Structure formats: structure tokens, C-alpha cells
Amino acid sequence: MSSNNSGSNRMEVPQAKEAMDRFKMEVASEIGVPLKQGYNGDLTSKQTGSIGGEMVRQMIKKQEESMSGQGGMQ
Numbered sequence: 001m002s003s004n005n006s007g008s009n010r011m012e013v014p015q016a017k018e019a020m021d022r023f024k025m026e027v028a029s030e031i032g033v034p035l036k037q038g039y040n041g042d043l044t045s046k047q048t049g050s051i052g053g054e055m056v057r058q059m060i061k062k063q064e065e066s067m068s069g070q071g072g073m074q
Contacts, residue, residue: 027054 028035031054033047040048 023055024051027051027058030054 025035028051031050033043033051035043035051
């Protein structure tokens with residue numbers, strides 16, 4: 001099985017990457033993690049994991065809200 005995904009974390013749409021980077025910075029700020037542009041090797045894995053976890057929570061919440069506004073799941 002071959003894979004075309006040689007750059008595993010590469011986003012094809014530059015605007016999507018920019019939006020995700022802004023979202024990541026906003027979430028980090030909200031939860032008090034000192035994320036900065038560029039190198040962040042001084043952060044702990046707990047800190048970086050908390051950013052990703054909160055991003056997922058917020059995306060799920062937003063999706064659930066949009067679904068409930070459409071009458072919920074059927």
C-alpha cells in the first residue's frame with residue numbers, strides 16, 4: 001500500500017494552515033500556555049497536549065451547536 005502523505009502534517013490550503021495557527025494561538029492564550037511563533041521546545045508535553053485537547057473540545061462544541069440549530073440528529 002503506497003501513501004501520498006509524505007509530509008504528514010502538511011496542509012494543502014495555506015489559508016487553512018493560517019486559520020489553524022491563529023486558532024492554536026488563541027486557545028493557548030485562553031488556557032494560559034505561553035505558546036509563541038517559532039520554536040516552542042521549552043513547553044512540556046502536558047502543555048502542548050492541553051492546547052490540542054482544548055482545540056478538539058472547542059471544535060466538537062461548535063459542531064454540536066451547529067447541529068442542534070438544525071433540529072439535531074435524526
